[in-house]
Amino acid sequence: MLNRLAYRFHQSLERHFPEQRLFLKSDTETRFIRLRPATQIIALVGGTLALAWTIVATALIMMDSIGAGSAREQSARQQALYEERLNALSSDRDLRADEAARAQERFNIALTQVSEMQERxxxxxxxxxxxxxxxxxxxxxxxxxxxxxxxxxxxxxxxxxxxxxxxxxxxxxxxxxxxxxxxxxxxxxxxxxxxxxxxxxxxxxxxxxxxxxxxxxxxxxxxxxxxxxxxxxxxxxxxxxxxxxxxxxxxxxxxxxxxxxxxxxxxxxxxxxxxxxxxxxxxxxxxxxxxxxxxxxxxxxxxxxxxxxxLPFAMPVHDAIRYTSGFGNRNDPFNGSSRRHEGQDMAGAYGTPIFATADGTVTYAGWENGYGRLIKIKHDFGIETRYGHLSGIRVEVGQRVSRGDRIGDMGNSGRSTGTHLHYEIRLSGTAINPMTFIKAAKNVF
Structure with a gap:
C-alpha cells in the first residue's frame, strides 16, 4: 500500500518536475547525475528561501540607512535651532548691555545739564x-x-x-x-x-x-x-x-x-x-x-x-546640548528605584567645554564617588555650583575663576550612563533647581 502511494506521488511530481540528468564527461568516461523530482523541489525551495532572505535583509539595511539619515538631519536641524536661539540670546544680552550703557551716558549728560540749569x-x-x-x-x-x-x-x-x-x-x-x-x-x-x-x-x-x-x-x-x-x-x-x-x-x-x-x-x-x-x-x-x-x-x-x-545666571555649556534628567525625584537608571536627582543633566559631545556660571573660588577639583570627576565652586551669598561626570579638570583648588572661564570638559566618569554634565546649584548647602536661575536669566541676558 505504501509503495503504491509513493509511486503515485512520484508520478504526479514527474508531471511537473520530470527527472533530469546532468552529464559529466571526461577524457576516458562519461557520467551523469540524476536529479529526481524531490531533489528538484528541495533545490527550488532552498533557492526561494535564500532569495527571500536576501530581499528582506536588503530592505532592513535600506530602512536602517534611511532612518539613520533622517535622525542625523533632525539632529542637525535641532542643533541649528539651538545655535540660532543662543545667538539671539547673546544679541539680546549685548543689546541690553548697550542700552544700559547709553542710558548711563544720557543720565550723566542730563545730570550735567541739570546742574548747569540749577546754577543758572x-x-x-x-x-x-x-x-x-x-x-x-x-x-x-x-x-x-x-x-x-x-x-x-x-x-x-x-x-x-x-x-x-x-x-x-x-x-x-x-x-x-x-x-x-x-x-x-x-x-x-x-x-x-x-x-x-x-x-x-x-x-x-x-x-x-x-x-x-x-x-x-x-x-x-x-x-x-x-x-x-x-x-x-x-x-x-x-x-x-x-x-x-x-x-x-x-x-x-x-x-x-x-x-x-x-x-x-x-x-x-x-x-x-x-x-x-x-x-x-x-x-x-x-x-x-x-x-x-x-x-x-x-x-x-x-x-x-x-x-x-x-550669582550663577549663566549657562555652563555654550555648545548645543540636550536636557535629559531634570531636578527632582526620578527612577534610578541603574536599579529602577525612586531616587532624588539634585541637579540638571545636559547631554552633549564628549569633551565639550564646561564654563563657570559666576565669579567664585574653586573649593574641590577631583574624583568623588558617584560624581566621577567633580568641580565645586563657592560663590557669594551662600551659593555653590557643582559640575560632575567630567572627562577633564582645568582648575585647581583655591583658584579664583570668573564667569565664562573654562573649567573642564564634558565626560562620562563616575556613576553615569552616557556623556553628559551633571550641574548643581546649592543655597546654604541645600540643592535647588538650576533651571530656575537659567530661565530667570533668559529675561535679561
Missing amino acids: LLASEDRRRELETGIEAIQDTLRSTIKDRDAARDEAERVTLALNSQSGVATEMGHAQDTLATLEFLTGALGDAAEERNEVLAEADEAREEVRLISDAKEAMEMRNDAIFTKLEEALTVSVEPLDKMFREAGMSPDDLIGAVREGYSGQGGPLTPISFSTSGAAPSPEELRANAILSGLDKMNMYRIAAFQ
Missing part, C-alpha cells in the same frame, strides 16, 4: 532778589521825596501866612518880591521832585518787566527739567524692572540681596552719591528729590549688576 536758576534767583531790593529802595526814596514835597508845601503856606500877617513892616513891593521868590523856589523843588519821581517809576517798571522775564525763563526751565527728569525716570524703570524680576524668579529677595552687596561694597563717594545744593540745612527742593531718586535707582541697578556676576 540760583543766579537768576539772586538777581531777582537784588532787583526786589532795588525796587524797595526806590520806593523808599520816592516816599521820602513825596514827604519832602509835602513839607515844602506846608512851609510855603506857613511863610505866606507869616508875610500876610506882617502888615506895615514891609512895603507892598517887597511883599510881592518875597512871594514871587517863594513861589519860584517851590515850583523848582516840585519840578525836581516830579522828575525824580518819574525816573523812579520808570526804573520800577523796568525792574518789574525784568522780574517777569526772569520768572518766565524760570518757569520754562522748570518745564524742561521736568521733561528731562520724566525721561530719566522712565528709562530707569525700564532698566531696573527686568533685573528685579530676574532675582525674584530665582527665589531671591532683591532687598536682602542689595543689602548683602552693600555690606561688601561699602565705600563712600562717587557719581551716584546723593546731591545737595543747600548748605544752610533747608529742606531739599523737588528737583533735588527727583535727582536723588534717580541716583538711588541707578545705584540699585549697579548693585544688581554686581550681584548678577556673583
Whole structure:
C-alpha cells in the first residue's frame, strides 16, 4: 500500500518536475547525475528561501540607512535651532548691555545739564532778589521825596501866612518880591521832585518787566527739567524692572540681596552719591528729590549688576546640548528605584567645554564617588555650583575663576550612563533647581 502511494506521488511530481540528468564527461568516461523530482523541489525551495532572505535583509539595511539619515538631519536641524536661539540670546544680552550703557551716558549728560540749569536758576534767583531790593529802595526814596514835597508845601503856606500877617513892616513891593521868590523856589523843588519821581517809576517798571522775564525763563526751565527728569525716570524703570524680576524668579529677595552687596561694597563717594545744593540745612527742593531718586535707582541697578556676576545666571555649556534628567525625584537608571536627582543633566559631545556660571573660588577639583570627576565652586551669598561626570579638570583648588572661564570638559566618569554634565546649584548647602536661575536669566541676558 505504501509503495503504491509513493509511486503515485512520484508520478504526479514527474508531471511537473520530470527527472533530469546532468552529464559529466571526461577524457576516458562519461557520467551523469540524476536529479529526481524531490531533489528538484528541495533545490527550488532552498533557492526561494535564500532569495527571500536576501530581499528582506536588503530592505532592513535600506530602512536602517534611511532612518539613520533622517535622525542625523533632525539632529542637525535641532542643533541649528539651538545655535540660532543662543545667538539671539547673546544679541539680546549685548543689546541690553548697550542700552544700559547709553542710558548711563544720557543720565550723566542730563545730570550735567541739570546742574548747569540749577546754577543758572540760583543766579537768576539772586538777581531777582537784588532787583526786589532795588525796587524797595526806590520806593523808599520816592516816599521820602513825596514827604519832602509835602513839607515844602506846608512851609510855603506857613511863610505866606507869616508875610500876610506882617502888615506895615514891609512895603507892598517887597511883599510881592518875597512871594514871587517863594513861589519860584517851590515850583523848582516840585519840578525836581516830579522828575525824580518819574525816573523812579520808570526804573520800577523796568525792574518789574525784568522780574517777569526772569520768572518766565524760570518757569520754562522748570518745564524742561521736568521733561528731562520724566525721561530719566522712565528709562530707569525700564532698566531696573527686568533685573528685579530676574532675582525674584530665582527665589531671591532683591532687598536682602542689595543689602548683602552693600555690606561688601561699602565705600563712600562717587557719581551716584546723593546731591545737595543747600548748605544752610533747608529742606531739599523737588528737583533735588527727583535727582536723588534717580541716583538711588541707578545705584540699585549697579548693585544688581554686581550681584548678577556673583550669582550663577549663566549657562555652563555654550555648545548645543540636550536636557535629559531634570531636578527632582526620578527612577534610578541603574536599579529602577525612586531616587532624588539634585541637579540638571545636559547631554552633549564628549569633551565639550564646561564654563563657570559666576565669579567664585574653586573649593574641590577631583574624583568623588558617584560624581566621577567633580568641580565645586563657592560663590557669594551662600551659593555653590557643582559640575560632575567630567572627562577633564582645568582648575585647581583655591583658584579664583570668573564667569565664562573654562573649567573642564564634558565626560562620562563616575556613576553615569552616557556623556553628559551633571550641574548643581546649592543655597546654604541645600540643592535647588538650576533651571530656575537659567530661565530667570533668559529675561535679561
